[in-house]
Amino acid sequence: MKAIAVQRYGGPEVLELMDLPEPRLGPDVVLVRVRYAGVNPADWKIREGYIDDWFEAHFPMVMGCDLSGVVERVGLGVTEFVPGDEVVGYVRADHMQRGTYGELVAAPVRTLARRPRALDWRQSAGLPAAGLTAYQALRRHLRVGPGDVLLVHAAAGGVGSLAVQIGRALGARVIGTASERNHDFLRSLGAEPVTYGPGLADRVRALAPQGVDAVFDLMGGDTLLGSPALLRPGGRLASISGDVTGLGGRYVFVRPDPADLAALVDLADRGELTVHVSAEFPLAEAARAHELVAGGHVRGKVVLAVTP
Template identity: 65%
Template sequence: MKAISYSRYGGPDVLEYGELPEPKVGPDSVLIEVRAAAVNPVDWKCREGYLDGMFEAVFPVVPGWDVSGVVVRPGVAVTEFAAGDEVIGYVREDFLSRGTFAEYVAAPVRTLARKPRTLTWEEAAGLPLAGLTAYQVLTKALRVKRGETVLVHAAAGGVGSLAVQIARHLGARVIGTASESNHDFVRQLGGEPVAYGAGLVERVRGLAPEGVDAAFDTVGGDALQASVTLLSPEGRLSSIADPDVLTYGGLYSWVRPDAEDLQQLSELADQGVVRVHVSDTFPLDRAADAHRLNQTGRTRGKIVVTVPRNSL
């Protein structure tokens, strides 16, 4: 099969396009014919070796954890899916090796849900990791309730844009930080945008004088410090970007594969509650360019790599 892989840590130039063996399918996994795979910041962080202390790399590593595609062969013990089923997945295992930037991926059923009928392959591929992150932080870490005010940092980004929509669905008021060029986009999602930079704390306080009930930090550093300052006396804080959140009594959140949560997201997409904005798409052989663009940190929504049918 054609795939993207890297045999050593490094920049985007270590990514190679070529032939790799088709992955083996375990008893509790399915073989998926990939239609699209989304790019996430964790992909290039893994590629550059920043997470080497957390994940063992079995080279060559095929990057990518997000996928949308079609089941072509279920494992011998799989009852949840059959050949021909359209699925999405956050295909994260406890090591780096067989990712989703390939024509085929073997995915444990615990990482999968049925693809939303209303989303394109590209949109569906952008939902799992970012959507699960937003959903799990808001419902499990921050326990957002109706009527509360939630601060979401980087509200136009992949995780942030979904967090705004999910928080609104939960009945919360959402204040979202974003560059001024993305303010209309944040408003379309249901959030109240505020600009980054100097004066952020004062701008948010102008909208929420008594503080915010929950803050969702996706940036770290100054954004985390601002969040601490802006919390109400009983406010809750969670970060996916900065472990220092623990020193302030907050929670450091790392998204987990969860088939039930992912199915819930799929249903929310079909109900029109959440939508996935795809800013850019790249063919599989240009995955390095997709990594480069994602690494700038200045994208709206998701960047997606596509695998055309005629290459399979």
């Protein structure tokens, strides 16, 4: 099968289109023919070796964790899916070797859900990792509910744009930070936009004079450091930066969870959640996709077209 893999850590140039053996099918594993693969910021960080201390890596290592595709075969113990089922998946193991940038992926049942009918194949591939990150942050870590005021930093990105919509679906009022060019986009999702940069705290306070109930930070750095001052007493803080724990907040590290993924699919099929795809590349041009995502200014998601 064709796949994009790396044989060592490095820049985009280490991504290679390879012919690899078809993955083995375990008893609780589903073989998926991939239509599209989502590209996430974690992908280029993994490629460059930034999380080598966290996960054991085996080379050649197929990149990627997001997919939309069709079930081709199922393992002996699988009862949840049958060949022909259309699925989405956040396919991550506790080691790095078999990702989703390939024609065939062996996906454990716990990483999959049925594909949302309200989204196309491209949008579906952009949902799992970003959607689960946002959903788990808002539901588990921040406990966002009706009447809350939620502030999302980097609200126009892949995770942020989904967090805005999930927050709205949970009954919260959502304020989102973004560059001015993305303000209309955030308004279309139901958020009240504010601009990054000096004076951010004053702009947030103008919209929420008593402070916000919850902050979901996707930027880190000075933006994270300034977030506790925006909370009202008893407010909650979560971030994808580990520095948040020193501020009394919760660190968000996304986990595969079929129930959470099914909840996202349900939100999409109810018309409460959509995925904005800003760019699509053929599988062989994964390096260009990585360069775009690493630039940090993508609105929504970037995907790879894997098989017709």
